[in-house]
Amino acid sequence: MQKELTAIQKDILDFLIDQIKGKGIPPTLADVAKHFGYKNRATVQQHFQAIEKKGYIRKSPKLSRGIELTLEDKYFVPRPILGEVAAGNPLTIYPDAIDTVKLPTIAKMPQDSFLLRVKGDSLKDAYIFSGDIVIVNPNLEPKNGQIVVAILNDAAVVKRFYKKRSEIELASENPEYKTIVIDKKYPSFKIVGIVVGIYRSMEKRAG
16 A cells, blocks of 8 residues: 655655656666765665655666556656647647646656647547647657647647648548648648647546
């Protein structure tokens, strides 16, 4: 059974989760010591032992990177929401985080990916609703039929992407909204990234 972590234990666990989820491998004692400014690795080892006793990790003493997350589906990590993206009329992406959301650690966050909150109902038939959080990967090339986040005339939209011979179509999943058609060379258009995941708080939707 998990016990409550101290503030520093939670910070170290968050760092472990970020490293494991972001890089695919856990950090070494030296990595953690350097990140938190500890001169003695034994201090890190003590924190690891306390976190392990509280049920959040499992450590193999024979491996320098032998750390495994446990009960990770029940652990939530705060992530910044960088702005709102319109499923309807375009909205602005803000330069700084406008909010945070606690995502479960099982939610995959690819490297460099970021979160945006959806506003509007033009993708409701794709089961993306107003208030949902979308995980956006900026490192993928869009393919026809994928849901993308794009900047159009300095505003952000989330739509289904289709590339034609000389045009790009940004389609809704709601018959009340018309498809946006733009020229491929239109200077005020840019794909920001591909939507690779959706997170919805059932508690908020129920409220």
